[in-house]
Amino acid sequence: MAPWNPRTEEMPLDELKRLQFKLLKSLVYRLYSFNDFYRRRMKEHQVHPDDIKTLEDVAKLPFMYKSDLRDGYPDKIFTAEQNELVRYHVSSGTTGKPTVVGYTERDIQNWSESLARAFSSCGLGRGDVIQVSYGYGLFTGGLGAHYGAERVGATVLPTSVGNTERQIELMQDLRVTAIACTPSYLLHIGEVAEKMGVSIKNDTDLRMGILGAEPWSEQMRTRIEDWLGIRAYDIYGTSELSGPMFTECTEQKGIHIWGDLALVEIIDPATGEVLGPGEQGELTITMLQKEALPMVRYRIGDLTAVEDGVCPCGRTHPRIGRIRGRVDDMLIIRGINVFPSQVEHALLEIPGVGKHFQIVVDRKGALDSMLVRVEVSEEVFSDKITELMVIKKTVEHRLRSSLNVSVDVELVEPGTLPRFEGKSKKVVDRRSL
Amino acid sequence: MEDSYIVKQISIFSENRPGRLAAVAGALRDAGINIFAFSIAEANGFGVVRALVDRPEDAYRTLTDLGFRVSFTDVIGVKMRDEPGGLSDIASILGDAGINIEYAYAYSGKDAAVLILRVDQVEDAVRQILARGGELLKASLFR
Numbered sequence: 001m002a003p004w005n006p007r008t009e010e011m012p013l014d015e016l017k018r019l020q021f022k023l024l025k026s027l028v029y030r031l032y033s034f035n036d037f038y039r040r041r042m043k044e045h046q047v048h049p050d051d052i053k054t055l056e057d058v059a060k061l062p063f064m065y066k067s068d069l070r071d072g073y074p075d076k077i078f079t080a081e082q083n084e085l086v087r088y089h090v091s092s093g094t095t096g097k098p099t100v101v102g103y104t105e106r107d108i109q110n111w112s113e114s115l116a117r118a119f120s121s122c123g124l125g126r127g128d129v130i131q132v133s134y135g136y137g138l139f140t141g142g143l144g145a146h147y148g149a150e151r152v153g154a155t156v157l158p159t160s161v162g163n164t165e166r167q168i169e170l171m172q173d174l175r176v177t178a179i180a181c182t183p184s185y186l187l188h189i190g191e192v193a194e195k196m197g198v199s200i201k202n203d204t205d206l207r208m209g210i211l212g213a214e215p216w217s218e219q220m221r222t223r224i225e226d227w228l229g230i231r232a233y234d235i236y237g238t239s240e241l242s243g244p245m246f247t248e249c250t251e252q253k254g255i256h257i258w259g260d261l262a263l264v265e266i267i268d269p270a271t272g273e274v275l276g277p278g279e280q281g282e283l284t285i286t287m288l289q290k291e292a293l294p295m296v297r298y299r300i301g302d303l304t305a306v307e308d309g310v311c312p313c314g315r316t317h318p319r320i321g322r323i324r325g326r327v328d329d330m331l332i333i334r335g336i337n338v339f340p341s342q343v344e345h346a347l348l349e350i351p352g353v354g355k356h357f358q359i360v361v362d363r364k365g366a367l368d369s370m371l372v373r374v375e376v377s378e379e380v381f382s383d384k385i386t387e388l389m390v391i392k393k394t395v396e397h398r399l400r401s402s403l404n405v406s407v408d409v410e411l412v413e414p415g416t417l418p419r420f421e422g423k424s425k426k427v428v429d430r431r432s433l
Numbered sequence: 434m435e436d437s438y439i440v441k442q443i444s445i446f447s448e449n450r451p452g453r454l455a456a457v458a459g460a461l462r463d464a465g466i467n468i469f470a471f472s473i474a475e476a477n478g479f480g481v482v483r484a485l486v487d488r489p490e491d492a493y494r495t496l497t498d499l500g501f502r503v504s505f506t507d508v509i510g511v512k513m514r515d516e517p518g519g520l521s522d523i524a525s526i527l528g529d530a531g532i533n534i535e536y537a538y539a540y541s542g543k544d545a546a547v548l549i550l551r552v553d554q555v556e557d558a559v560r561q562i563l564a565r566g567g568e569l570l571k572a573s574l575f576r
Contacts (some may be wrong), residue, residue, distance in 0.1 A: 376446050376479075376502050377502075378502065381446055381502045381504055382504070383442075383444035383481060383483065383504055383506040383551075384481075384535065385474045385475075385476045385480075385481060388446075388476065388479065388481070389476055389477075392477075410478050410479075411446070411478070411479050412448055412479075413446060413447065413448055413500070413501065413502060414500055414501075414502050415500040416448070416500075
């Protein structure tokens with residue numbers, strides 16, 4: 001679809017890099033001069049703003065981590081005064097103390113600009129009705145998507161999460177054409193709709209989903225698109241960057257990261273070295289224009305790779321591939337790294353295996369054990385025990401060959417695995433270490 | 434003709450943990466469905482409850498609505514003499530005809546003992562049993 005901001009989105013790559021270098025340089029000088037935290041960090045790393053002579057010199061700068069925000073709770077590393085802030089968001093703190101993100105007016109504008117470019121690239125615009133079923137409130141998802149969608153002229157239906165029956169009624173009554181939510185919540189909506197006798201594909205005007213806030217796979221996309229009759233686009237972001245910021249375009253060939261706002265690096269999570277295009281590693285972002293809370297070489301903890309080359313849509317900015325998992329979700333099973341997303345990936349390739357699963361990790365004696373619980377679907381249920389055992393063995397075999405670790409599979413009754421309306425928690429780790 | 438002796442058994446997937454049979458049986462009780470016979474086949478961590486009931490379609494709907502995974506399986510019910518040799522008579526007919534029994538369970542009722550059979554060639558089995566003077570439960574009993 002036509003770019004929202006063609007001058008920037010189709011900027012030649014060398015020009016974009018010159019712009020990024022200019023922005024990086026002024027960011028680093030600003031932080032060194034006005035931010036005690038960052039000046040101390042740079043001194044510890046024996047790097048001075050004058051050492052940044054090319055864009056690649058960004059690698060000389062120290063990393064930032066989630067713990068820096070927690071340690072700086074609530075606003076110790078902010079670079080704007082409270083009276084310059086127009087909003088706070090607070091992350092849930094499921095993995096520790098909560099973190100606070102502040103926004104100046106310009107930060108909110110840039111956030112909306114980023115999403116306006118993103119939403120336009122997947123064909124959202126004036127005339128569309130978008131149901132925002134991300135949580136509103138302290139979480140960035142709801143308000144972020146809301147402002148971006150309003151900016152492109154779409155009509156926003158701010159349903160937030162929950163009360164699914166009512167969401168489906170409104171989707172029909174107000175002829176909703178797009179939805180922004182987590183992929184697992186959209187699956188839940190699809191299931192609830194079917195129970196109500198409503199087919200999303202045939203009985204609604206829904207034509208696109210902008211889905212994210214949790215990792216999902218290409219197979220899940222195919223399943224959602226075929227089942228619900230929509231186009232499903234991946235959206236990416238995290239509160240430390242502002243919130244959801246970037247999406248795929250209609251080509252569905254990676255998520256465009258607007259280079260004038262964010263500088264992307266992929267880092268080897270073990271060594272901290274910068275990896276090249278196509279190599280899987282930890283996504284690391286420098287926010288080039290944020291005023292209230294600049295993030296420099298922020299190790300987000302998501303695993304992905306930078307795609308090579310320019311997107312067929314003509315936008316020049318770098319793209320990242322699907323998020324393959326979290327560095328800290330990584331399970332180490334008998335010394336082998338296993339990501340829940342790999343399990344999902346493998347299961348979706350097996351016909352008749354349900355879309356819901358749960359991983360239970362335990363330790364028997366000195367050995368780790370991994371159990372994957374899957375629901376028995378209508379297609380695979382057989383009256384014959386032998387046939388059910390074949391299914392169990394098939395799933396075990398497939399998981400073993402894709403994870404390189406032996407896995408027990410347990411067949412469970414339909415509807416018994418937990419469905420989540422927010423971020424899916426698919427792993428139960430019972431090991432006491 | 435053979436069809437009138439082919440009975441719809443319901444098969445229910447169940448996890449192997451306390452209370453699952455009670456959940457199935459309670460649901461059928463609440464729907465006023467009578468169970469003639471049932472068996473449980475068990476494997477590692479799960480099982481299949483198989484049952485002959487008076488209203489299989491209603492049972493299927495009731496259990497499916499409650500979230501159970503249910504299917505129908507074609508079986509036959511053969512009346513046996515409730516005395517030594519009863520089972521042997523029936524098993525011999527099938528053995529002689531080269532029909533394989535996949536699984537079987539039985540109940541001993543007021544009128545006769547009944548052997549419920551899941552076989553690989555169900556129509557063949559019906560013909561052979563009737564030809565050798567055996568008596569089969571009519572499918573019309575289960576509506």
